[in-house]
Amino acid sequence: MLRALVEFRIRGVKTNIPFLASLLTHPTFIEGTCWTTFIDDTPELFALIGSQNRAQKLLSYLGDLAVNGSQIKGQVGEPKFKGDIIIPEISTNDHTKVDTSKPCKTGWRNIIVEEGPEAFAKAVRANKGCLIMDTTWRDAHQSLLATRVRTVEMLNIAKETSHALSNAWALECWGGATFDVAMRFLYEDPWDRLKKMRKAVPNIPFQMLLRGANGVAYSSLPDNAIYHFCEQAKKHGVDIFRVFDALNDVDQLEVGIKAVLKAGGVCEGTMCYSGDMLNPKKKYNFEYYMDLADKIVKLGAHVLGVKDMAGVLKPRAATKLIGALREKYPDVPIHVHTHDSAGTGVASMVACAQAGADAVDAATDSLSGMTSQPSIGAIVASLEGSDQDTGLDHHALRLIDSYWAQVRLLYSPFEAGLTGPDPEVYEHEIPGGQLTNLIFQASQQGLGEKWALTKKAYEEANDLLGDIVKVTPTSKVVGDLAQFMVSNGLSYDDTIQKAEQLDFPSSVLEFFEGLMGQPYGGFPEPLRTQALRGRRKMDKRPGLYLDPIDIDKVRKELKEKWGGASETDVASHIMYPKVFEDYKKWTAKYGDLSVLPTRFFLSKPEINEEFHVELEKGKVLILKLLAIGPLSEQTGQREVFYEMNGEVRQVTVEDQHAAVENVQRPKADPNDSSEIGSPMAGVVVEIRVKDGAEVKKGDPIAVLSAMKMEMVISASHSGKVKNLGVKEGDSVDSQDLICKITKD
Template identity: 80%
Template sequence: MLRALVEFRIRGVKTNIPFLASLLTHPTFIEGSCWTTFIDDTPELFKLVGSQNRAQKLLQYLGDLAVNGSQIKGQIGESKFKGDIIYPVLHDKDGKEIDVSVPCQEGWKKVIDEQGPEGFAKAVRANKGCLLMDTTWRDAHQSLLATRVRTVDLLNIAKHTSHALNNAWALECWGGATFDVAMRFLYEDPFDRLRKMRKLVPNIPFQMLLRGANGVAYSSLPDNAIEHFCVQAKKNGMDIFRVFDALNDIDQLEVGMKAVKQAGGVLEATVCYSGDMLNPKKKYNLEYYMNLVDKIVKIGTHILGIKDMAGVLKPKAARMLIGTIREKYPDLPIHVHTHDSAGTGVASMVACAEAGADAVDAATDSMSGMTSQPSIGAILASLEGTDLDPGLNGSAVRALDTYWSQLRLLYSPFEAGLTGPDPEVYEHEIPGGQLTNLIFQASQLGLGAQWLETKKAYEQANDLLGDIVKVTPTSKVVGDMAQFMVTNKLSYDDVQKKAKELDFPGSVLEFFEGLMGQPYGGFPEPLRSDALRDRRKMDKRPGLYLDPIDFAKVKKEIKEKFNTSSETDIASYVMYPKVFEEYRGFVDKYGDLSVLPTKYFLNRPEINEEFHVELEKGKTLILKLLAIGPLSDETGQREVFYEMNGEVRQVTIDDKKAAVENTSRPKADPGDSSQVGAPIAGVLVEVRVHEGSTVKKGDPIAVMSAMKMEMVVSAPHAGKVTNLGVKEGDSVAGSDLICKIEKDR
C-alpha cells in the first residue's frame, strides 16, 4: 500500500498522500487497535510533509527558462556549444588505455593521510621535481568565466582527472569566490560539491583558498567562526588550506593559520605579492617580503605560499624572492601562485622552479592564459627533461584538456571578451580573478564604454587608499572606489577635496574603519577621517571587537527557519546569512537543479528537443518542450507545455518581459541640493526613511546594491523627506530621483 502511494500522484488536494502515509505507518493503526475517533484524537497525523515533487519543481524552472531566458547573473546570450560533450580517452606512458570507470588510487593524498601535514611537507621538500597544482576547478574558471562552472561539470570529468593528474601537488577546487557563488548564482551547496568531488578523486590532495580572519566571507568574523568552518572543511574532504590576508596583516593571518592547524589540515600560510620588487622606489620590496616570511616561519607553517594575484611577479623578481627564501629556509616547502595577465606567467613559474620552489600553479591549456593561470602544457614542456620535471603524463594531460575546450564554449556567455595579454597590469595591478568581474560590473553599471577610464581610475583609487595590497576583499575596495569615481565623474583631487560630503561605497568605509585589518604604512589621512566622519576607527584586528558566535543559538535559528541543523549548513549560514537564506528559498521553489545538465541550465531547449535528467540513480526524466502558449493580457502569464515520460505537463509562468512596466523615473537636478539622486545604477535593498521623515545632514536615506557593491545614500542637509518615489526592491538608474529633502524653514 505504501509503495502504491509513493508511486501515485493525486491532482487536487496535495495533502492526501502524506496523510494516508502518516496513517498507514502509525503504530496504533499497524496494531489494529484504532477507535472511532482515532483520527480526531491523533493530531500528529496532520503534521504533513509533502512529497518532494522534484519533477514539477524542475519543470517550473525549465518553463521560466523557456519564457524569460536565463536569469543567471552575468550571462550574456546563449552558449556557443550546444552539442553533446565528447569525453577523452586517456593512455598511460606505454600507450595502454587507462580504465577511467574507477578513480585512480595513487597520489600525494596518500602521503597526507599516512604521514600527516608534517610528513607531507617533508616528502614534498625531498621530492626531486617541481610539482604542479591544477587550478582549473577553482581559480581558472573564476578568472575567465566569472566562477560559474557548476558541480556537475567537475564531477563528469573527476575520474579522468584522478588518473591524468595523479602526481599533481593538488587540485585547487574550493574556497575563494566559489563558496558564495555556488549558493548565490548556481543554487548549489558548496559543501555538497566538496563531498562529491572527494568521493570521485580520492588520490589527489584538495586545496582551498581561505581569507584568513574572514574565512570565505568578505570581512572579518569572530575567531570561533573561522575555527568551526575549518573543521567542517577538513571533515568534508579538504586537505591543504592556502591562508592569506588581503593586507598581509600578520595578526589577521594568524587567526586562519591557527584554525587550520587545530582542524588538522595542511597549512600553507601565504604572502600576497604586490607591486614591482625590482623598482627600489616601490613600497613593497625584498626586505618587506622577507620580514613577512620571517614572521610566518616564527608562528609556524607546513608550507609557505607566495600569491601573485595580478601576475606582476616578473621572472627576475621571482628568482630573487624565491632564491632568497630558499637560501634562508632550506627545509621550508615553497608553493607559488600567479596569473598570466601580462603573458609572462610561464617564464615566471619556470624561474620560481629553478630558484627552489617545490610547486607552482597552472591551469589546463584551454582554460589558461590571460587572467587565469599559465598553461600546464607549456610549463610541462619547459621543465621536461630537466631535474625539475613534474612527473605528469603529458599525453593524458593533453587528452584531459579536450573536455575543457568544450566546457569553455559551453560557458561562453560568461566570457569577458579578453583577446590577449595585458602588460598594462604592471600599472593598474588588477588581480586576475577581479579583472573579468570588473569588466562585467562596469557594463552593468553603464560604464562599459568607459573601461579604459575605469582601469585608470583603479590606479588612482589605489593611490588614494594608500597603495594597498590588492586581493579579495581589498581589491573589491579599490574596484568599488574606481567605479564610484567614474560614475560620479570624480578626479583624484575631487575625492580628496569633497571627501566630507561624498557617500563612499560601503566597502571603502569598512576598509577605512579597519574592518579588513591594518594596512602596511597606515591609513591615508586626512582622507580616512574625512570619509568616516563620525564612524569608529579600529587600531587592532577586527575579531577582537566581535562577540563569539553562539553556535547553539544559530543551530536553533536555522532549524526553525530552514529545517536543517547540519554543521555544514551552520558554517555556510555563519559565512553568508542572507545568501544562504536566498539559496534555500530558491531550492524550495525549484528543487535541486544540480542534476540538470548545464546545457539546459543556461539555455532553453528547442521545441520538440528531447533530453534526459537523472534525478537520482535509477530515476530519469525524459523531457521534451512541446509549446509555449500565448500571453494572457489579464495575468501577464504564459502556459508552457512539456512532455515528461510520455505525459503532458503544464506550468504557468509569469512573462517578465511583458510584466515590465514603464518604470522611467524623474532625474535629480544636480543644481538643486534638495534633490537626492541615485549615485549608481542598482537595486534599493533598504529604504530607511518614509514620507515626512525628519533627517539630519548625513543621515542614511537608503542603501543601494550593484553587483556586490553596496552604497549608503545620505541626506545632503537637514530637513523633511518629501517626494519619496521609491521602495525597497526597486531598480533605479544613475541619477534617478530618490526623494527630496525640504530644508527646515
C-alpha cells in the same frame, strides 16, 4: 501504504498525499498513541502540504527558463556548444591505455592521510622536481568564466583526472568565490560539491583558498566561526588550506593559520605579492616580503605560499625572491601562485621552479592564459628533462584538456571577451580573478564604453586608499571606489575635496573602519576621517571587537526553520546568512537542479527537442518542450507544455517581460543639495526613512546594491524628507531622484 502513496498522481489536489505521508511517518502515529485532537495539535503534519514532487519542481524551472530566459547573473546569450561532451580515454606518452573505470589510488594525498601534514611537507622537500597544482577546478574558471562552472563538469572528468594528475601537488577546487557563487548563482551546496569530488578523487590532495579571519566571507568573522568552518572543511575533504590575508595583516592571518592547524590540515601560510619589488620607489620592496615571510614561518605554517594575484611577479623578481626564501628556509616547502594577465606567467613560474620553488600553479591549456593561470602544458614542457621535471605525463594532460575545451564552449555565455595578454596590469594591478568580473560589472552599470576610464580610476582609487594589497576583499574595495568615481565623474582631486559630502560604497567605509584589518603603512588621512564622519575606527584586528557566534543557537534556528540542518548548513549560514536563506528558498521551489544537464540549465531546448534528466540512479526523465502558450493579458502568465515520459505536463509561468514597465524617474539637480540622487545604477534594497521623517546630516536614507557592491545613500543636510519616490526592489539609474530634504 507509503509506496502506494508515492505512486499516486492526483491532478488538481495538492494537499492530501503530503499530509498522509507526514501522518504515516510521524512517531506518535507509528506508536499508536494518538489522541482525538492529535491532528489539530500537530502543525508539523502540514509542513509539506503544497510541495511538489521532484519532477514537477524541475518542470517549473524549465518552464520559467523557456519563458523568461536564464536568471543567472553574468550570462550573455546561449552556450555555443550544443552537443554531448566527449569524455576522453586516457593513455600515456607511450600510448598505453589507462584503466579509468575506477579512481587512481596512489598520489601525494596518501602521505597526508597516513602520516600527517609534517610528513607531507618533509616528503615534498625531498622531492627532486617541481610539483604542479592544477587550478582548473577553481581559479581558472573563476578568472575566465565568472566562477560559473557547475559541479557536474568536475565529476564527469574526475576519474580520468585522478590518473592523469596522480603526481600533482593538489587540485585547487574549493573555497574563495566558489563557495558563495555555488549557492548564489548555481543553486548548489558547496559542501555537496566537496564531498562528491572527494569521493571521485581519493588520491590527489585537495587545496582550498581561505581568507584568513574572513573564512570564505568578505569581512572578518568571530574567531570561533573560522575554527568551526575549518573543522568542517577538513572533515569533508580539504587537505591543504592556502591561508592569506588581503592586507598581509599578520594578526588576521594568524587566526586562519591557527584554525587550520587545529583542524589537522596542511597549512600554507601565504603572503600576497603586490607592485614591483625591483622598483626601489615601490612600497612593497624585497625587505618587506622577507620580513613578512619570517613572521608566517614563525606562526607554524607547514608551507610558505606566495600569491601573485594580479600576475605582476616578473621573472627576475621571482628569481630573486624565491631564491632568497629558499636559502633562508631550506626545510619549508615554497608554493607560488600567479595569473597570466601580462603574458609572462610561464616564464615567471619556470623562474620560480629554477630558483627553488617546490610547487607552482597552472591550469589546463584551454582554460589557461590571460586572467587565468599559465598553461600546464607549457610549464611541463619547459621543465621536462631538467632537475625541476614535474613528473606529469604531457600526453595524458592533453587528453584531459580536450574535455575542458568542450566545457569552455558550453560556458561561452560567461566569457569576458578577452583576446590576449594585457601588460597594462603592471600599472593598474587588477587581480586576475577580479578583472573579468570588473569588466562585466562595468558593462552592467552602463560603463562598458568607459572601461579605459575604469582601469585608470582603479589606479587612482588604489592611490587614494594608500596603495593597498589588492586581493579579495580589498580588491573589491578598490574596484567599488573606481566604479563609484567613474559613475559620478570624480577625479582623484574631486574625491579628496568632496569626501565629506560623498556617500562612499559600503565596502570602502568598512575598509576605513578597519573591518578588513590594518593596512601596511596605515590608513590615508584625512580621507579616512572625512569619509567615516564619526563612524567607529578599529586599530586592532576586527575579531577582538566581535562576540563569538552562538553556533548552538544557529543550529537550533535552522532546524526549526528548515526541518533539519547539517553541520555544514550551519557553517554556510554563518558565512553567508542571506545567500544561504535565498538558496534554501530557491531549492524548496525548484528542487535539486544539479541533476539538470548544463546546456538545459542555462538555456531552453528547441521545440520538440528531447533530452534526459537522471534524478537518481535508475530514475530518468525523458523530457521534450512541446509549446509555449500565448500571454494572458489578465494574469500576465503563459502556459508551458512539456512531454515527460510520454505524458503531457503543463506549468504556469509569469512572464516577467510582460510585467516590466519602463519607469521614467526625475533626475536630481546636482546643484541643489536638497535633492538626493542615486550615486549610480542599481537596485534599492532597503529604505531607511518615510515621507515626512526628520533626518540629520549623514543619516541613512536608503541602501543601493549593484553587482555585490552596496552603498548607503545619506542625507546631505538636516531637514524633513519629502517626495520619497522609490521603494525596496526598485531599479534606479545614476542620478535618479530618491527624495527631497527640506532644509531646517
